[in-house]
Amino acid sequence: xxxxxxxxxxxxxxxxxxxxxxxxxxxxxxxxxxxxxxxxxxxxxxxxxxxxxxxxxxxxxxxxxxxxxxxxxxxxxxxxxxxxxxxxxxxxxxxxxxxxxxxxxxxxxxxxxxxxxxxxxxxxxxxxxxxxxxxxxxxxxxxxxxxxxxxxxxxxxxxxxxxxxxxxxxxxxxxxxxxxxxxxxxxxxxxxxxxxxxxxxxxxxxxxxxxxxxxxxxxxxxxxxxxxxxxxxxxxxxxxxxxxxxxxxxxxxxxxxxxxxxxxxxxxxxxxxxxxxxxxxxxxxxxxxxxxxxxxxxxxxxxxxxxxxxxxxxxxxxxxxxxxxxxxxxxxxxxxxxxxxxxxxxxxxxxxxxxxxxxxxxxxxxxxxxxxxxxxxxxxxxxxxxxxxxxxxxxxxxxxxxxxxxxxxxxxxxxxxxxxxxxxxxxxxxxxxxxxxxxxxxxxxxxxxxxxxxxxxxxxxxxxxxxxxxxxxxxxxxxxxxxxxxxxxxxxxxxxxxxxxxxxxxxxxxxxxxxxxxxxxxxxxxxxxxxxxxxxxxxxxx
Amino acid sequence: xxxxxxxxxxxxxxxxxxxxxxxxxxxxxxxxxxxxxxxxxxxxxxxxxxxxxxxxxxxxxxxxxxxxxxxxxxxxxxxxxxxxxxxxxxxxxxxxxxxxxxxxxxxxxxxxxxxxxxxxxxxxxxxxxxxxxxxxxxxxxxxxxxxxxxxxxxxxxxxxxxxxxxxxxxxxxxxxxxxxxxxxxxxxxxxxxxxxxxxxxxxxxxxxxxxxxxxxxxxxxxxxxxxxxxxxxxxxxxxxxxxxxxxxxxxxxxxxxxxxxxxxxxxxxxxxxxxxxxxxxxxxxxxxxxxxxxxxxxxx
Numbered sequence: 001x002x003x004x005x006x007x008x009x010x011x012x013x014x015x016x017x018x019x020x021x022x023x024x025x026x027x028x029x030x031x032x033x034x035x036x037x038x039x040x041x042x043x044x045x046x047x048x049x050x051x052x053x054x055x056x057x058x059x060x061x062x063x064x065x066x067x068x069x070x071x072x073x074x075x076x077x078x079x080x081x082x083x084x085x086x087x088x089x090x091x092x093x094x095x096x097x098x099x100x101x102x103x104x105x106x107x108x109x110x111x112x113x114x115x116x117x118x119x120x121x122x123x124x125x126x127x128x129x130x131x132x133x134x135x136x137x138x139x140x141x142x143x144x145x146x147x148x149x150x151x152x153x154x155x156x157x158x159x160x161x162x163x164x165x166x167x168x169x170x171x172x173x174x175x176x177x178x179x180x181x182x183x184x185x186x187x188x189x190x191x192x193x194x195x196x197x198x199x200x201x202x203x204x205x206x207x208x209x210x211x212x213x214x215x216x217x218x219x220x221x222x223x224x225x226x227x228x229x230x231x232x233x234x235x236x237x238x239x240x241x242x243x244x245x246x247x248x249x250x251x252x253x254x255x256x257x258x259x260x261x262x263x264x265x266x267x268x269x270x271x272x273x274x275x276x277x278x279x280x281x282x283x284x285x286x287x288x289x290x291x292x293x294x295x296x297x298x299x300x301x302x303x304x305x306x307x308x309x310x311x312x313x314x315x316x317x318x319x320x321x322x323x324x325x326x327x328x329x330x331x332x333x334x335x336x337x338x339x340x341x342x343x344x345x346x347x348x349x350x351x352x353x354x355x356x357x358x359x360x361x362x363x364x365x366x367x368x369x370x371x372x373x374x375x376x377x378x379x380x381x382x383x384x385x386x387x388x389x390x391x392x393x394x395x396x397x398x399x400x401x402x403x404x405x406x407x408x409x410x411x412x413x414x415x416x417x418x419x420x421x422x423x424x425x426x427x428x429x430x431x432x433x434x435x436x437x438x439x440x441x442x443x444x445x446x447x448x449x450x451x452x453x454x455x456x457x458x459x460x461x462x463x464x465x466x467x468x469x470x471x472x473x474x475x476x477x478x479x480x481x482x483x484x485x486x487x488x489x490x491x492x493x494x495x496x497x498x499x500x501x502x503x504x505x506x507x508x509x510x511x512x513x514x515x516x517x518x519x520x521x522x523x524x525x526x527x528x529x530x531x532x533x534x535x536x537x538x539x540x541x542x
Numbered sequence: 543x544x545x546x547x548x549x550x551x552x553x554x555x556x557x558x559x560x561x562x563x564x565x566x567x568x569x570x571x572x573x574x575x576x577x578x579x580x581x582x583x584x585x586x587x588x589x590x591x592x593x594x595x596x597x598x599x600x601x602x603x604x605x606x607x608x609x610x611x612x613x614x615x616x617x618x619x620x621x622x623x624x625x626x627x628x629x630x631x632x633x634x635x636x637x638x639x640x641x642x643x644x645x646x647x648x649x650x651x652x653x654x655x656x657x658x659x660x661x662x663x664x665x666x667x668x669x670x671x672x673x674x675x676x677x678x679x680x681x682x683x684x685x686x687x688x689x690x691x692x693x694x695x696x697x698x699x700x701x702x703x704x705x706x707x708x709x710x711x712x713x714x715x716x717x718x719x720x721x722x723x724x725x726x727x728x729x730x731x732x733x734x735x736x737x738x739x740x741x742x743x744x745x746x747x748x749x750x751x752x753x754x755x756x757x758x759x760x761x762x763x764x765x766x767x768x769x770x771x772x773x774x775x776x777x778x779x780x781x782x783x784x785x786x787x788x789x790x791x792x793x794x795x796x797x798x799x800x801x802x803x804x805x806x807x808x809x810x811x812x813x814x815x816x817x818x819x820x821x822x823x824x825x826x827x828x829x830x831x832x833x834x835x836x837x838x839x840x841x842x
Contacts, residue, residue: 045795
């Protein structure tokens with residue numbers, strides 16, 4: 001129970017004053033009008049014959065006063081804006097301020113924040129649970145927070161370089177409050193119908209502020225790398241895609257540079273409209289920074305530039321034991337990523353029966369002289385490792401009609417490769433061009449560090465770091481030691497939505513977290529007045 | 543309220559009422575020769591009886607045919623029509639003079655109209671205003687020419703403090719006046735109660751005509767302009783006060799009381815063979831008065 005217009009003390013004092021005034025009014029004598037008539041004889045007889053206007057005694061004070069007090073208090077409480085929070089156990093009301101990258105445009109964020117503050121001020125005493133949708137949704141203020149504190153915290157916020165997470169937030173809230181109905185007052189970028197459709201059933205989302213559309217926007221929506229299609233592990237392919245107002249405006253100029261060295265789009269292959277591919281970009285010993293900039297003067301600048309950190313070319317140390325085919329040693333020396341060492345290598349290349357060779361490497365590439373061994377056997381220490389080698393063979397085409405060798409992938413305590421010496425010699429004798437690749441990629445597979453992992457999904461939210469459905473609060477994100485997460489903030493949806501018109505905002509009345517009960521009090525007062533009037537007319541009240 | 547003779551003495555009104563006639567079954571004998579039936583025997587046109595001749599009888603009344611057959615002398619006697627004494631008991635209490643349209647005005651006009659009728663048919667009229675006591679101001683006035691004098695006396699009627707109709711009727715009964723017609727013009731608001739009035743009236747040896755002066759708010763108090771809020775009803779004669787909340791229950795009770803009052807008055811009038819005219823003070827007198835004389839005359 002709370003009051004929208006007055007404090008509880010004011011309401012209490014007002015109620016007491018009303019009761020006192022009504023009690024005093026009971027002692028007032030009515031102003032009578034003296035009427036002279038020809039005879040009062042009939043009136044005397046009528047007064048004697050009229051029904052008594054008291055129930056059992058003259059109750060001038062208690063009941064009449066009580067009835068008056070109830071009527072007056074009902075009106076007083078209605079004027080005080082009484083509202084009930086009785087439904088709080090069944091509903092959870094949340095104010096959600098979107099702090100995603102799209103709110104960086106103009107005064108979107110400040111306007112949304114102002115609207116939120118106004119709504120909070122118009123709904124004082126309510127359950128003010130305010131969340132900020134930044135990198136991870138964070139609770140700004142709980143139900144007990146004062147309005148001043150909430151306002152101060154909100155004014156310290158700025159939009160962050162992240163995508164809107166309202167859908168994920170709503171899903172998590174629904175999981176946390178399965179028995180409750182959740183009402184979210186949303187202040188942020190316009191949501192799409194598909195986002196509304198994905199909302200859980202017990203979540204009702206009310207758009208109180210939707211950011212206005214910008215006039216035009218061009219943006220980078222795809223920028224990432226992958227292993228080079230050529231199969232060269234020392235190179236990657238880079239994809240660049242932009243999108244924007246293709247109708248009525250020209251494509252802005254695009255500039256690319258790697259560690260300060262500019263590229264020209266002419267060196268890139270245009271594989272689709274507004275999509276370019278930089279093929280076989282060579283990795284270097286140190287991570288390279290590949291930057292792309294879109295020369296557009298639109299209002300939303302966040303998607304006009306992007307930077308991609310290319311992985312450094314990893315080095316693998318290889319020990320070559322006695323009896324190993326000479327071509328293997330030459331291959332190690334010729335491959336830039338591989339370094340021959342005399343001991344303590346990451347990979348030891350040995351004959352299967354050379355027990356002394358085993359101690360020289362963490363993992364082993366073994367040549368087997370066993371006549372029963374015809375192909376190549378991979379022992380993987382994990383399912384991921386098994387999958388990686390299978391995909392490698394498929395991508396390289398080694399499992400095609402003319403199979404390179406009989407492939408078998410087994411599980412083992414650590415990774416190892418067992419290659420039939422007979423199969424090797426057969427391939428070598430035939431001068432199969434796939435053999436060096438097989439050897440090199442097998443050595444790469446044996447090392448735990450991939451040469452170039454495919455970029456993380458562009459424009460997606462941070463990967464789930466915890467299985468807990470509880471949304472993370474700011475400062476709670478714990479990264480594994482030395483862990484890196486590749487993520488792009490570019491998103492086609494964000495870029496496209498910048499020019500989409502905002503949807504109709506829902507009136508603030510629907511955001512009210514309280515059950516309005518003052519109309520019922522007015523009805524009660526009217527009913528009691530009517531009942532009192534009837535009672536007086538019928539002589540039931542003095 | 544000062545009454546004005548000019549407004550009271552309305553020639554047109556009087557000319558119309560004089561066309562009416564007022565009769566009673568039998569007036570008391572002992573009056574002058576006139577037009578009312580009496581028990582007196584004497585001169586007249588309608589044969590009544592025979593009686594033996596005594597010295598002094600009119601020889602012209604001897605029936606010679608009876609004498610020839612019987613040898614005895616009889617004289618014919620006739621019904622003698624005499625005048626009817628009409629006694630006007632005019633209520634002059636304060637209740638008749640109160641209110642913005644006082645009841646006394648239509649009451650006096652009714653009295654004057656009835657007096658005009660009586661004088662026009664050669665009856666005698668007496669005026670006895672009463673308040674607490676009966677006051678005889680005019681007694682046995684005869685002749686049309688005296689109507690103005692009667693009106694002048696009426697116009698000088700003054701308000702008296704209280705009403706005691708019972709006392710007035712008893713006083714009238716004790717006067718042993720010649721039997722005639724008593725016309726009581728009053729609102730019949732007697733503080734002693736209507737039953738005492740009716741009991742006294744039953745002992746009157748006269749025919750009675752009751753003229754009850756009413757106001758619209760007598761039957762419908764809600765027509766009073768002051769009918770709202772808490773009321774203190776004050777009797778204009780006695781000053782007695784009654785606190786009244788004008789609720790439907792009280793109003794209903796009042797109307798029942800007033801209806802009972804009228805019914806009692808009507809029953810008493812019917813039991814005594816008296817006439818009763820309820821005269822609404824807010825309406826013209828003449829049409830209401832003419833309504834009492836259904837066929838142009840009123841026979842009591």
